[in-house]
Amino acid sequence: MRKRIIFIFLPVLILVALVGGLAAWNAIATASEKSHDAPPGTMVDLGYGRMHVYTAGTGGPSLVILPGWGDPCPTLDFKPLVDTLSRDYRVSVVDYFGYGWSDGTLVPRTNANIVREVRAALAGAGVEPPYILVPHSLSGIYALYYAERYPSEVRAVINLDSSVPETNRYMAPQKEPAIDVRALLRGTGVIRLAAALGANPGGFPDGRYSKADIAAIGRMMARNLDNPTVLAESAAIYANRGELVGARYPAGMPVAMVLADSSIEASRLQLGGMDWVAVHKAQVDDPSRAQVYVLHGSHNIYWDNAAEIARIIAETLR
Numbered sequence: 001m002r003k004r005i006i007f008i009f010l011p012v013l014i015l016v017a018l019v020g021g022l023a024a025w026n027a028i029a030t031a032s033e034k035s036h037d038a039p040p041g042t043m044v045d046l047g048y049g050r051m052h053v054y055t056a057g058t059g060g061p062s063l064v065i066l067p068g069w070g071d072p073c074p075t076l077d078f079k080p081l082v083d084t085l086s087r088d089y090r091v092s093v094v095d096y097f098g099y100g101w102s103d104g105t106l107v108p109r110t111n112a113n114i115v116r117e118v119r120a121a122l123a124g125a126g127v128e129p130p131y132i133l134v135p136h137s138l139s140g141i142y143a144l145y146y147a148e149r150y151p152s153e154v155r156a157v158i159n160l161d162s163s164v165p166e167t168n169r170y171m172a173p174q175k176e177p178a179i180d181v182r183a184l185l186r187g188t189g190v191i192r193l194a195a196a197l198g199a200n201p202g203g204f205p206d207g208r209y210s211k212a213d214i215a216a217i218g219r220m221m222a223r224n225l226d227n228p229t230v231l232a233e234s235a236a237i238y239a240n241r242g243e244l245v246g247a248r249y250p251a252g253m254p255v256a257m258v259l260a261d262s263s264i265e266a267s268r269l270q271l272g273g274m275d276w277v278a279v280h281k282a283q284v285d286d287p288s289r290a291q292v293y294v295l296h297g298s299h300n301i302y303w304d305n306a307a308e309i310a311r312i313i314a315e316t317l318r
Contacts, residue, residue: 007299026189030223034064039101040075041093044124045118048105052095053125057086061132061155061317064122065093068137069237070230072202073100077300080208084306094118098229100220109233111145111240117147119127119153129153130311135301136160141240144283156254157279158313161263161301163242166279170271173238176231179266183226192222206305251285255294256316258309260301264294269305291316 041054054075063085067074074093079154085091094224096100096114107113123129132155135143147154185191194201195218202221204214224230249255259278267276281290293312295305302309 022186022189022193026187026192026222029192033219033223037101041101042125044121046120046292048107049097050146051097051103051117051121051124052101053092053127054082055090055092055125055127056082057088057090060089062127062129063089063091063313064118064127064131064133065091066118066133066135066139067093067096067099067234068139068145070226071099072117072224073099073217076209076213076217077202077204077240078302079213081306081309083301084310088310088314089132090127092122092125094216095120096228096233098233099224103126104227104229106232108182109223109236109240111142111243114142114233115146115149118142121151126252130155132317133157134160135162138237140164141237141244144244144247144249147253148244148247151250154253156256156316157249158256158309158316160258160309161260161299162257162280163241164279165247166282167220167271167274168238168241168245170274174241176235180226180231183231186222186225186227189222191225192219195219195222202255208303232266241276248283248285255284255291256312256313256318257281257283258288258301258305259292259294260297260299261294262297263299266299 038050042147043050043052065074065078065082071077074095078093082091082093097103097105097107097117130153133143133146133317135157139158143157143159143162144165147157191201195215199218200214202214202217204217206214208286209217259276259280264276267274277294281287281292284290295301295308297304
């Protein structure tokens with residue numbers, strides 16, 4: 001009987017020991033990286049945490065890239081686009097709290113707080129308005145709020161397959177899962193192990209990113225993926241979108257909508273037939289004159305369309 005019990009429980013004990021050791025290694029590596037990994041940009045102290053702003057290029061207008069929800073490392077994620085745009089513009093990438101090299105925070109993730117933090121971080125990094133906002137995904141909500149509240153600081157908005165408030169009309173609030181699988185994979189060190197073994201957990205295209213960049217993004221995923229600040233922002237998405245249902249960009253403000261063809265089909269199939277093009281056009285004062293560009297690619301439309309996005313920005317600013 002004793003041998004039978006040992007036979008049954010020994011694999012479980014070995015598994016627990018392996019997972020515990022992996023989690024401990026991940027925690028030690030994360031703490032070490034945070035202590036020794038120098039941010040490539042400027043850290044701005046907002047009083048209750050530090051935000052990271054990376055800036056490249058010196059000439060032309062100021063472009064401000066605002067990342068999609070939960071981006072573990074916006075600076076590296078947007079690198080191909082930044083490399084292209086920085087030839088003609090001063091380009092800044094903002095790490096929200098919980099993203100990239102920025103700290104976490106307990107401050108509620110409301111539209112007002114996030115936009116206030118972006119403004120303070122840019123000011124602290126010496127990036128002065130007016131800005132050309134370049135929001136991706138969920139940041140389309142924050143850019144719309146920013147443009148509505150502070151139109152004198154926004155020269156134009158170039159949306160990259162951005163979220164829209166009207167999504168709330170097509171879906172109910174999503175219930176947060178009891179266990180977030182991605183957070184579990186991060187906390188137990190599975191993502192760090194995969195990155196260390198040469199995997200590409202973020203699915204970044206090899207042709208656009210170097211192996212070193214992909215490895216660095218993997219390490220940042222091991223630090224940041226679905227951390228508490230990011231999950232708090234996720235829980236606030238429905239309310240933040242709801243606050244802006246029916247909102248439009250100020251009349252006369254140049255606005256371009258760069259949409260992924262894959263998202264047009266996905267919204268039709270997954271969101272009750274929602275017209276992804278029409279809901280974007282509805283955000284401008286005269287929808288018939290909305291500047292909409294449909295490009296081939298995934299939701300991360302900037303991965304393979306940097307040159308085309310640069311052309312669209314130049315066209316929008318004429």
